[in-house]
Amino acid sequence: DSGVTQTPKHLITATGQRVTLRCSPRSGDLSVYWYQQSLDQGLQFLIQYYNGEERAKGNILERFSAQQFPDLHSELNLSSLELGDSALYFCASSVSGQGLSSTDTQYFGPGTRLTVL
Amino acid sequence: QKEVEQDPGPLSVPEGAIVSLNCTYSNSAFQYFMWYRQYSRKGPELLMYTYSSGNKEDGRFTAQVDKSSKYISLFIRDSQPSDSATYLCAMRLRGYALNFGKGTSLLVTP
Numbered sequence: 001d002s003g004v005t006q007t008p009k010h011l012i013t014a015t016g017q018r019v020t021l022r023c024s025p026r027s028g029d030l031s032v033y034w035y036q037q038s039l040d041q042g043l044q045f046l047i048q049y050y051n052g053e054e055r056a057k058g059n060i061l062e063r064f065s066a067q068q069f070p071d072l073h074s075e076l077n078l079s080s081l082e083l084g085d086s087a088l089y090f091c092a093s094s095v096s097g098q099g100l101s102s103t104d105t106q107y108f109g110p111g112t113r114l115t116v117l
Numbered sequence: 118q119k120e121v122e123q124d125p126g127p128l129s130v131p132e133g134a135i136v137s138l139n140c141t142y143s144n145s146a147f148q149y150f151m152w153y154r155q156y157s158r159k160g161p162e163l164l165m166y167t168y169s170s171g172n173k174e175d176g177r178f179t180a181q182v183d184k185s186s187k188y189i190s191l192f193i194r195d196s197q198p199s200d201s202a203t204y205l206c207a208m209r210l211r212g213y214a215l216n217f218g219k220g221t222s223l224l225v226t227p
């Protein structure tokens with residue numbers, strides 16, 4: 001158990017809908033990362049938050065957004081869903097994420113499996 | 118071209134064999150190199166972490182980084198059926214998010 005929790009485990013929804021995925025980082029970790037894993041693209045970085053502020057953006061679509069709350073949990077919002085958004089969505093956390101330590105390891109949660117029908 | 122290339126396999130070996138997994142990359146600025154293991158329907162878990170070039174050993178696992186060739190490897194000695202999983206290489210710049218290979222599926226047969 002990595003200490004990172006994600007809810008829900010599974011989500012089935014229809015095209016055009018909006019969903020929210022939730023992540024709680026490990027105790028003491030200030031950085032949260034979101035990744036999308038699909039069969040054809042592998043694990044792709046979406047976005048990083050550090051202590052409530054957006055730190056880095058990857059291949060995140062404009063239909064997707066995220067935020068990190070004062071208690072450090074994070075939510076990933078996916079809207080106007082398309083069939084191609086079906087994937088595993090992982091959250092990871094690390095102590096800082098600022099590159100202050102060479103051992104700034106990212107610990108992954110169990111993921112949320114999103115199915116868009 | 119993806120920044121990190123990894124042969125997806127699948128790779129099937131008998132129990133007790135030495136397994137060699139590899140990745141190549143194109144961005145010479147990568148400084149931190151990792152190997153993650155992912156069991157089916159689970160999140161990736163960190164196996165090995167190395168900084169810059171060199172070797173690192175942890176039990177049955179050895180990670181090698183050759184920055185001059187932009188090539189990293191993971192060796193698993195005395196492989197076990199419980200090692201059957203997908204192995205993902207990952208690398209990053211200082212302070213940035215991870216760039217993953219697509220993963221190599223490994224099956225160790227008894």
